[in-house]
Amino acid sequence: MTKKAIGLLEFDELLEEHQYDILHLDGVFIGKRKIANQTVVLFQLYSFYVEVYYTQYRKKIHHIVTSGNTDILQLYIDQVNVKGLNKPGATQ
């Protein structure tokens, strides 16, 4: 784990590589979906969510999308493991 949790706005300001390092260390995998030729993976990171859009799965990241809204879970609802998921905003 990294030393401290950061917020969505602070995360958005970081350089890409730093974002990826934090996501690798502290992200909790929620689900994976496919859109056309892209694979998309959703992580919970502290109190928000990060979707990683791959052009090549686990190799080449095209872009990431961050969200503080739980609506993003709807796209992965069949894969969500409620037991392992922290409620966004809850103390961790």
Add this chain to the structure above:
Amino acid sequence: MTKSLPPKSIVLYADDDLDDHELLKDIFIQYNSVIDLITFNNGTQLLDYIEALAPLQPKPCLIILDVNMPGINGKQTLKKLRGMELFADLPIVLFSTSTLPSEVAFAAAYGAGFITKPLYTKQFHQIANQLIDHCAAGDKAKIRKHRRN
């Protein structure tokens, strides 16, 4: 003069995600001449393979288990392997998409390592090193030597 190649080290990998089978093949691609990677779609298949190993057949130098698999998951497979006398000391790594402290602790409690799957290519080299670090000592030396050559 007869020159013979040493046998390859065997690494077993169980994961229900076929994309991750490809991922691990890519991670080990530079070690193709010294490592045989054998993949399974779940823990049951891997346990069946292990149980069918003849006493004189070479043991794997490392077993890599995805944590979340349908049926017998990685943690249950680890427990079963540790219950087998022949494999009680075999190097095992739980390989997961998330670094959950509870899973890291579980791995440690059963004498296994824990490695988080890479997010992108830049982490492949580091992950390959971490996995090889967990290999049985003799195999690890052989694999490292191959990399230097």
